Amino acid sequence: MNNAIPALRWQLNRRPKGAVNPEDLELIEFKPDPLKAEHIRIRNIHLSLDPTQRIWMSDREQYLAPIQVGSVMRGTTVGEVTESRSERFKPGDLVIAGMGGWETQTDIEAKSASRIRRLAGVPLTASLSVLGNTGLTAWFGMTRIGQVKAGDTVVVSAAAGAVGSIAGQIAKLRGARVVGIAGGQAKCEWLTGQLGFDAAIDYKSEDVGEELDRHYPDGIDLNFENVGGAIMEAVFNRLNTFGRMALCGMISGYEKDGPVAGPEDFSRILMRRLRIEGFVVLDHLPHAKEALDELAPWVVNGQLRWKDHVEPGLENALHAMQLLFSGRNDGKMILGISPEPAFSSGAAA
Structure with missing residues (x-):
């Protein structure tokens, strides 16, 4: 990533009471630490916005540790590796970071990321929706x-x-x-x-x-x-x-x-x-391959339809969350953070 471009992230300022208010979160500039061994640095392209993120902001009983006040907001991202200190990935690889953040770039352990195998004719956003946790949730819940x-x-x-x-x-x-x-x-x-x-x-x-x-x-x-x-x-x-x-x-x-x-x-x-x-x-993620083996052909063959609602700009995260909780979104709520890289159909897997 160009160091001249500031790195930005949303951090939790306080635990919301009711609907999320602008005072609950703050968009701040941050300076990334030197990349650790076996970590990768990701330029985030898209961020998944999900209802469960409202739970993570609270201190109620939940399935993951609550986000601590003063910490970056957690979220699944699709991004491009810009720097790697692991043999698992090289710069230019497209990955999903399940424990990414509401930020322009994320540093995570390489073992926590998954490489994206793009399908011809299927948008990159599908990796966060029908072929991502959204589709997996639907498949696991309905079948398993x-x-x-x-x-x-x-x-x-x-x-x-x-x-x-x-x-x-x-x-x-x-x-x-x-x-x-x-x-x-x-x-x-x-x-x-x-x-x-x-x-x-x-x-x-x-x-x-x-x-x-x-x-x-x-x-x-x-x-x-x-x-x-x-x-x-x-x-x-x-x-x-x-x-x-x-x-x-x-x-x-x-x-x-x-x-x-x-x-x-x-x-x-x-x-x-x-x-x-x-x-x-x-x-249920150990069974993800079984799910995707059924979901992917349905998507490619047009048997399974979906909508991705992309709101552009990291600065518009709160507006996008308001759309989500009011039901005014039209499909999977995704925040567009940075441009997608060019895609060659010959790279599809």
Whole structure:
């Protein structure tokens, strides 16, 4: 990286109360330390913005250590190696840094990065969405946790979101009948008109419970849950005996302090012999090759559709997060940090 260009990063100034405010984070200039042995320096090109990053800003119980006040914000990045002190990578390699940061450049251990094998006709941003943790989360949750099978009745909440839209398509490709819950007529029309969902419910203008009864009068076999709250309650109350819930997220509670409420009638789990399992993509990464072996051909063949919403400029990170939590993003929320390198189709793997 050109040393004349200042290195910038977002650091956590204080733990947010409710929605993230400009005072909670600060964009600062920093001077990189000398690169350590077995480390690489990455020019970050794209940054994945995800609901779970709001949890990382808090000190509530979570699956990773909270980001400490005064530290750089954590996030998965796609970038280009600019300097290497490891035989694993050379300058010019494109990599994913799962523990990267909201910053223009990142220094990490080489063993923590993964090389990107680009596919002809597939944008680089797909490495953060349909062929990245987003697609892996959808695949793991729908297949390994939800154990979807042909003939299942499946409900996906936040179905027009990055994970939900892919999860619902996976269920359809596996032979299930799928209803998506989303906010707004346009999103619902996209689910049924473009992605092949059997039906969609607009939670902003329709009664979710009534619509579920209309679409699935015989109950629900599998719930891929992203939202929590009243929407989760409506689906939970209609799960069939031996029904399953793959609990991917509860975004409706991420900006609230204190415990997040669960289903009111807990005894239903026993009476219906339900299986509810929360999952995190990190726990299933040893099976990533199996997932990508199925996802990649679907992407290349046009059987799996997705959207990437790229907001340009590291300085616009807070605006992009506001889009994400208000549901005003159109697809996987990605922050564009620097230009992509030229891509030759002959380099595809």
